[in-house]
Amino acid sequence: MTPTAPPVLDFSPFYGSDSEAKAHLVDQIRQCCLYNGFFQVTGHRVSRDLQLRVMNCAKRFFDLPLEEKKRIDKDRTSFHRGYELLESQILEPGTRPDKKEGLYIGEEIPEDHPYFVHKKLNSGPNQWPEAVPDPEEFRRTSMEYYHAVFDLAKDILATLALTLNVEPTFFDPMTNGAVATMRYLHYPAQPKDDDDKLTRGIGAHTDFGTVTLLLQDEVDGLQVLDVPTGQWLDVKPVPGAYVVNLGDLFMRMANDKYKSNIHRVINKSGRERYSIPWFFSGNPDYVCQCLPNIREDGEAPKYPPITVEEMVTASYNESYGRADRYKEDLKMKASHTEVEMMSTAAVGA
Template identity: 60%
Template sequence: MPGAGDAPPILDFSKFYSTDSTSKKQLVEEVRNCCLHNGFFQITGHKVPIELQNKIMTWNKKFFDLDLEQKNTINKDTTNTWNRGYELMKSQILEEGTLPELKEGYYIGDEIPKTHPYFVNKKLNSGPNMWPSESIFPNVDDFKATALDYYSQVVSLAKDILKVLALTLDLEESYFDEYATDSVATMRLLHYPSQPPDSPAKLTRGIGAHTDFGCVTILLQDKVAGLQVYDYATKEWLDVTPTPGAFVVNLGNLMMRWSNDKYISNLHRVINVSGAERYSIPVFFSGNPDYVVKCLPNCRKEGEEPKWPPITVEQAILNGYADSYGRAERFKKDAAAKAASEGVVVQTKEVAVS
């Protein structure tokens, strides 16, 4: 079992696909221990080819090499209302009291046409993807195909991880299948410039300390470090060193809520002081937006009230968005008001979170 001061261990997920029941039980026990300790672990031995991981990461870098004007042609806040496309640097503040975050992103999900019930009913993050034009981004069709293939394979992996999580909770392996059917997930290509050497360390973040909103997050890191996980036992931040081929997996607030706080949705952050550009690709698995999450049957004692009331997946995720983007918007408005009082013009704009 991970101990105090231990970074998230690397587990061999191929044991899940093994016909050896002892090996599979060992993986289940390892994952259970990580969920109880800090909700983080890493996996190798999954079915997502390293060649595909490398290819999507190469496209990630190429996209963020575009000029800001080119990236802004698919800005998620000005071209649509369903959270797809490019996100400007400094759009979020996930950690109260810090500066807007030094990261830019690009949101991708299932290709959902405007005739789909999810789009018609304005369900969570549901709609067509926003792709750059061929004139801006040569060979964009290969970028699309790579992104959607990678997205599909990681979502499939998330569903396998849910099967393992069900077993860790002494539930049937298929327990989360209904929740995972017709699910919504969001992939974000992310770029973090290296923080300036003279930046205030207590205020400047690539991503501030936060917990994820959804159920399970699967993160692909490039070679540049920066991800840190908080260890409550030692009150220290632990570095998660990038490992070729490995995914970092963590539980989100939805799973913690579902398990009646038995499992942990842990604080993590990114601080890039490497002097190099950092790139990463998280896939946030939310689940079926209409599914109602309520306390799991064996996560509370008989007669004990659940710690959390039931909530739909969609509402739980939207609550998280509203907090983090609202915090950034308030910061910008306060900065604009201060600048205006000093005779300086600063432009702000509303951020769509639906």
């Protein structure tokens, strides 16, 4: 069988009254989840106008001078809100830091909110750029889009529940009070002679949380690994479509039956690339356990229960810690080289 890129599915039957078409959509998504956990959807309810406006927001932000972007550096917070510098993360061990910069946005959590008081996962007030053209429209559009995709994520989870032959409301306890993160991402054009083995827009990785919905611009670069063949498959941008993929947390709940698959970005197009992934984690206190109707008779759960917060926090710390260690190693090597050069010069004198 020749591997093919994640299929583009018409999601509109989810909202319609044609039970046969809806059952067919559910079966298509079930097969995707069993194979590699990736598919694209059209026919959703996020308007194309809103998508174009929010992509314009991303471009306006990344056009700002670096010093303006750094005014809202996410390292000023402990809850991952704000600007992420280029090369802040290494998602693929053994590669260079990822060639991307980003802006983290989430639900507006005031400082008197229980999530902020108790330092829950990624919960706090957003940091907004003041120098961006029309900052009020930037904030308004960003949050309008955030909530629109939140609604779509809940619809996707309802469909995933149907693939398990349970009620579409099954995941409501997870979506109520859920934490999600939206990221504006910018990939500078990589030189065509860059070493593909070391340089990535985003290194090969699986997503940490429950489900991801990605809006791409017209520039390609996203690739999904076809595990049976070992081939990297290009996920071509489809105007208006969302690339949907399961994360590690969902795969864990699915006892590894539904897949959280490896993907990466290599931007060799010679153009700037922008994308907006939207990561659904879930209610931080929701206890993730093995899902119903996923195990074969007599098969035991592979994993103990874990909260959303415990799972996602550990993954964050690993990927960002990897980049910090890489940079420390470079500093150590540079320091050793400098000492050696000074020693050689002293001997020569």
